[in-house]
Amino acid sequence: MKKFVTVLMALVIMASFALTGCASTATPTAAPATEAAAPATEAPAATEAAPTTLYKVGILAPAVTHGWVAAVAYNAEARCKELSDQIEYKLYTSSNAEEMTTQLDDLLTWGAQAIVAFPQWEGMEVPIQAAIDKGVTVVNFDIEINATGVYRVSGDNKDMGIQGAKYIVDKIGKTGTVVMLEVPTSGSVSELRKAGFVETMADIAPDMNILTYATKFTREDGLKDFADILTKNPQIDAVYSMDDETSIGVLQAIKEANRTDIKVVTGGGGMQEYFKMMPENQNIWIESALYSPAMVKDAVDMALSILKGEKVDPVKIIPTTLVDRDNYTEYLDANSPY
Template identity: 85%
Template sequence: MRKVLNVIALLLLIMVPLLTACGGTSTDSGTSSPGNDSGTDSSGSDSGTKKHKIGILAPAVTHGWVAAVAYNAEARAKELSNDIDYQIQTSSNAEEMTSQLDDLMTWGAEAIVAFPQWEGMEVPIQKALDAGIKVVNFDIVIDAKGVYRVSGDNEDMGIQGAKYIVDKIGKEGNVVMLEVPTSGSVSELRKKGFVDTMKEIAPDMKIETYATKFTREDGLKDFADILTSTPKIDAVYSMDDETSIGVLQAIDEAGRTDIKVVTGGGGMQEYFKMMPENENIWIESALYSPAMVKDAVDVALKLLNGESVEEVKVIPTTIVDRDNYKDFLDDNSPY
């Protein structure tokens, strides 16, 4: 009998730890990925707080600056991964962006950072706002009630461009202005700042306006045509660094020596490096960094946390040319 009891006791000693292991729970060690509302921190433990869901809408990459916007937005979202889950979507037109906005609403986005580069986004963004979603527009002004915005000072870029040209060539001369009507308020505001300031400080300046796009290919093609029909140009008011690279190529290929100033806008590293290479032309850029979109992501998170933020946050303009370009070189920049 004693032998039987000893065997039973031995079996119980073996079975207790086995039962404990079978009935226990395990903890996942992975981190939360975009779209996963797991509420775990980077160590895999339960953080006890629910992450906010933020959607990011950006145009598809057709331009280096636009590519850098998406890059910087996602970089900031990753930096905030302990506080937010995010999805980033890129689109080629207003219809596609509208569809993606609907997808983000279905996903449960509490805030959306949008770069609505095309006309026609007013209605879908207003729909999101009416549904209680916080919307922070990057760069673009649209007619929607309740939208927040982070942007550079587009009008001041035009103001500074006019002042720069007058400083370099004087109050009289022939200026070609390259506007980009397809960019909406961006071009409108830069044009307004430039034209209004020229009327004020150099009313005798002759300005001819042509339409182009924010690409070096269009800058090259369009300005090559302008050069053949315009025998005397003193300065070019270009609104974008990519366009300006095409303009400079057209000037070089045509062998023109009359042009003394080419402006730009954006903050492109390649363009900065061209500034000291041509001593005959003052190459200028009104800094309009795509990294500003990080501020838009921050504003979205602050709104979801109940913090008070400005309805419009405007980043001041900085002028870059051969005198200070070294201060803005960044080998890690994607633009």
């Protein structure tokens, strides 16, 4: 009997050790499960602590009158899409100041915090000033207007005129007859380019004969108006045109009239089609003052920086680059919409 009891006690002790061993091995496997679950409970709190803020940005652009204007709207929208994780946007195009004013009011009703505007017409000063007075950030692209507190991104319009004058003098000398094609309907763009051209000519070639005519930034107007100019002027040495589209019309008029006296035609904007024309006629120096529509992306970036509270300069001027048959291949871009 004692032997039986002793054996029974030994079995009980062994069972106790076995149970203790199972409990100790289960603990380490449970610990990693607890540690892995911890981040899952913390993640929602982190997400709630850092909500995404989308700023409301409105874009006001002119209706398409030629490729350059179309490219402005294209590039503005492209940049807004690239910034879709930071901004919500609405884009409007308009045909006149009244329509753009109505669209500006729509953007204010929508709750726009910033507006990138390309106001090509006179009369936009008052509605833009009203928007600024309501606390809305306004960044003008290209156009300079009389409004307090407006920001602006632009090419150097006056320098385009300065460089155009220097280019013509370099090619034809300090005397001759130059036709200057101004575009009064474009506001400060034409005024600044004209001022740069006229002032520089007066300084470096005071004996140059400058004939001034009004036209528009379209090839159709360039063709029509310059065909008439050619009939009135039997001798023209150079043409100071402010826009590539206008210049394409000018070149067509020259070709159709079989004129061989004109040695220089300038332009402005940076149009791919115009670039490709530069080497085709070795008798005429075809030049463009690069004024890329992609600059509007800088205006969108400026608006976003201001909304974020970052410090920016109120005016950003992008320098002028001249393109002609000597360097045009450097600026060819098959993906450009202009």
